[in-house]
Amino acid sequence: MLLEPREVPLGGPRAMTVRRTLPHKQIRTVGAWCFVDHYGPESVHMSVPPHPHIGLQTVSWLLSGEIEHRDSLGSLQRVRAGELNLMTAGVGIAHSEYSMGDDPLHGVQLWVALTDEYRNMIAGFEHHHDLPDLTIGTADCRVIVGDFAGALSPAQVYSPLVGVEVTLAGSVVLPLSPQFEYAVLAVDDAVDVQDHRVPRAAMQYLGWGATSVEVTGSGRILLLGGEPLAEDLLMWWNFVGRSHTEIQQAREQWESGDGRFGDVVGDTLPRLPAPALPTVALKPRPSRR
Ligand code: MN
Numbered sequence: 001m002l003l004e005p006r007e008v009p010l011g012g013p014r015a016m017t018v019r020r021t022l023p024h025k026q027i028r029t030v031g032a033w034c035f036v037d038h039y040g041p042e043s044v045h046m047s048v049p050p051h052p053h054i055g056l057q058t059v060s061w062l063l064s065g066e067i068e069h070r071d072s073l074g075s076l077q078r079v080r081a082g083e084l085n086l087m088t089a090g091v092g093i094a095h096s097e098y099s100m101g102d103d104p105l106h107g108v109q110l111w112v113a114l115t116d117e118y119r120n121m122i123a124g125f126e127h128h129h130d131l132p133d134l135t136i137g138t139a140d141c142r143v144i145v146g147d148f149a150g151a152l153s154p155a156q157v158y159s160p161l162v163g164v165e166v167t168l169a170g171s172v173v174l175p176l177s178p179q180f181e182y183a184v185l186a187v188d189d190a191v192d193v194q195d196h197r198v199p200r201a202a203m204q205y206l207g208w209g210a211t212s213v214e215v216t217g218s219g220r221i222l223l224l225g226g227e228p229l230a231e232d233l234l235m236w237w238n239f240v241g242r243s244h245t246e247i248q249q250a251r252e253q254w255e256s257g258d259g260r261f262g263d264v265v266g267d268t269l270p271r272l273p274a275p276a277l278p279t280v281a282l283k284p285r286p287s288r289r
Pocket of ligand 1: 051053058095238
């Protein structure tokens, strides 16, 4: 199934349009991957002032440009193409992100839902610049998270999950685990996934049960996969929860400056205010219709 991206303008000082393929109205998660935004390449100053997260991990992955991350744990970390910033929000964290330098900004912002067992864990932050590389046929692969073809990323994730950047030079057959569902995001150019044309910024959902997939093209794709999530998520603003009450509580705690989220160390810009909650109760949604 082809997941066409929706264009989403990001408000506030970040004058950017992102292309969102997850959540999609038919497919809300791929494994525990629950949010996929693709942006650029664009010469733009990205500015995302302090804002909160709960119940998820953020995976910041660049194809070009640089972003500086700060958070309420005191982390200060620049990320560049091919490196990983992995933030575990758990019970609560606040962070900010600003683009740096003059290179066009091109990247993806991905979220991984934490399962019920881990979603209230203490927050954490990791940076990895030494991720494993491998070659399959003519394709160069870098393992962002999880295990791919025997190469294991050192990044800490909390459910069976994989994320790989693959640089194509023609046709390649990538090995898959039949217990995982997968999707292929075309980030540089249109590619062919088996017999399906996938336009740039679109994502082909592959389902589960396959042991390989053939991808043909040039430029980079992201292969995202994982064991299908058995939990219904409630996603609202920057929060991943399970009930209206807990989302409402997190919102109130952010708005009141509660210590649950803390302050982003070294950031003096005003924090992003939470939007108003809808007047009807938020409900968790199943991973697919
Ligand atoms: Mn964020």
